[in-house]
Amino acid sequence: MKIQLLTDCLSNLVVFDALRRDPLISALTALYSHRPGEGNAAYGAMCDVSRALYPYGDDLTARVFSIVCRDDNPLIKKLAAREQPGKYLLDQANFELSVLAEAASYDSERLCDIYGVTLPVPAWQAERREFYKQYLSRARAAAHRGYGLFACGHVFSVSEEGALVPVRNPDPQKLSELYGYEAERRDILLNTKALLAGRPANNVLLYGDAGTGKSSTVKAIANEYAKEGLRLIQVEKSLLHHIPALLDNLAENPLKFIIFIDDLSFASCDRDFTALKTVLEGSVAARAQNTVVYATSNRRHLLRESFADRQGDDIHKNDAVQETTSLSARFGLTVTFEKPGKDEYLTLVKNLAAQYALAEDEAALCRGAEAFAIMGGGRSPRVAKQFVEYRLAVTAAEKP
Numbered sequence: 001m002k003i004q005l006l007t008d009c010l011s012n013l014v015v016f017d018a019l020r021r022d023p024l025i026s027a028l029t030a031l032y033s034h035r036p037g038e039g040n041a042a043y044g045a046m047c048d049v050s051r052a053l054y055p056y057g058d059d060l061t062a063r064v065f066s067i068v069c070r071d072d073n074p075l076i077k078k079l080a081a082r083e084q085p086g087k088y089l090l091d092q093a094n095f096e097l098s099v100l101a102e103a104a105s106y107d108s109e110r111l112c113d114i115y116g117v118t119l120p121v122p123a124w125q126a127e128r129r130e131f132y133k134q135y136l137s138r139a140r141a142a143a144h145r146g147y148g149l150f151a152c153g154h155v156f157s158v159s160e161e162g163a164l165v166p167v168r169n170p171d172p173q174k175l176s177e178l179y180g181y182e183a184e185r186r187d188i189l190l191n192t193k194a195l196l197a198g199r200p201a202n203n204v205l206l207y208g209d210a211g212t213g214k215s216s217t218v219k220a221i222a223n224e225y226a227k228e229g230l231r232l233i234q235v236e237k238s239l240l241h242h243i244p245a246l247l248d249n250l251a252e253n254p255l256k257f258i259i260f261i262d263d264l265s266f267a268s269c270d271r272d273f274t275a276l277k278t279v280l281e282g283s284v285a286a287r288a289q290n291t292v293v294y295a296t297s298n299r300r301h302l303l304r305e306s307f308a309d310r311q312g313d314d315i316h317k318n319d320a321v322q323e324t325t326s327l328s329a330r331f332g333l334t335v336t337f338e339k340p341g342k343d344e345y346l347t348l349v350k351n352l353a354a355q356y357a358l359a360e361d362e363a364a365l366c367r368g369a370e371a372f373a374i375m376g377g378g379r380s381p382r383v384a385k386q387f388v389e390y391r392l393a394v395t396a397a398e399k400p
Contacts, residue, residue, distance in 0.1 A: 003032060003036065003114065004035060006099065006103050010028065013099075015075055015089065015093045015096050016100070017073070018073065019068070023052040024064065024067065025064070025100075031045035031046060031111070033045075036116075038116065039117065040116075043117050046122075050123075054122070059125050060106075061101075065104070065129070065134065065135075068100055070152060072147060072148025074089065075093045075139075076142060079140070081252065097135055098131070098132065101129055104129075107127075144228060146231065150253070154222060155219075155232045156233045157233070157236075158236070162242035170222075170223070170232075171216075173216050174220055175220045178216060178381075179347070179348050180344055184337055188206070188221065188333075196228055196230060200289075202333040204335060205334045206218070206335050207296075207297050207335070207336050209298065211382030212337035212338070212381055213382070219232070229254070229256055230258065231257050233260065234260045235260070237263075237265075240261070243259060253290060256290050257291045259292070261296070262296050264296065265298070280293060280330035295331070340379050349369040349387060353365060353391075356388055356389075358388055359395075365391070368391065373387070
């Protein structure tokens with residue numbers, strides 16, 4: 001393809017229409033609008049390409065292919081759903097991918113020669129590659145790798161407007177770094193594996209004392225199974241009204257999703273209480289088989305109630321009390337995380353000390369851990385970790 005035709009082709013993408021708004025593709029489109037031999041007129045456009053490329057490296061071909069693989073388009077949706085795309089859709093996709101591959105095949109040095117640019121251009125590398133076959137190969141793994149936004153990471157948050165936002169630096173918590181509560185985690189792991197296998201899976205309420213590892217368990221599970229197609233979407237309590245629309249959008253996606261609600265509880269007048277009840281069970285829409293809700297809470301019944309609520313002027317007081325317990329009952333699985341006893345707590349401390357390579361006399365370590373727990377409000381995995389990290393800091397400070 002002649003280089004001067006690239007601008008028209010890139011400006012009129014159909015299958016990959018969304019790419020026209022990508023900063024790098026836009027910069028390439030503007031660059032190829034220049035005629036060969038124009039001299040330094042193309043210099044600014046080449047600098048724009050470098051500005052859009054450099055945050056991701058200096059390999060133009062690799063970056064353009066990465067952008068292509070993350071695009072959410074009609075072809076990838078059909079391929080991910082294991083449907084056969086129509087001939088014309090495949091033909092158009094093949095053509096557009098050949099255009100994108102051509103646009104990504106020129107390195108900066110070659111373009112300087114073509115356009116006659118003599119000014120020092122921020123350089124990049126490129127190579128000629130076959131995008132179409134590689135794209136189809138990647139698409140076959142969409143159920144694990146994801147596509148569109150979900151190829152950008154495995155942990156997401158929800159904005160005030162209800163849009164999904166990739167979390168750039170998710171908590172790297174690993175299951176292998178969590179000690180104790182093996183039985184509790186086993187139940188959640190089995191439920192998660194059922195979800196990944198396409199079998200019926202329960203919504204889960206992780207209930208228990210603060211600092212016992214409820215949130216860490218959910219994050220660690222998401223990290224452990226990300227490569228198997230698991231994605232974690234954390235929703236703040238004030239944004240729960242976005243969940244119904246979110247579930248509709250996720251229903252046809254081949255990936256599996258945990259909707260994660262941390263530290264869940266409601267005031268008696270909270271409108272999100274009813275919204276979540278409907279999501280868990282009771283909506284006219286069928287529940288998506290690729291999504292579960294995992295929530296953590298320090299309250300078994302989730303709805304904060306006072307004695308006035310139980311002894312107020314509601315004629316049907318029993319119905320009012322039942323309303324406060326109905327939400328937690330809609331979780332198919334409730335897993336309780338209780339504060340550890342002394343022996344369990346000290347075992348946690350010793351395991352963490354070994355993990356962090358903290359060299360300290362065991363008796364002194366245990367005495368210090370008990371004293372730290374008294375000052376920290378009681379024994380818990382969180383307090384155990386805080387103590388070990390504190391001792392590491394003290395040990396480092398004491399070294400000459």
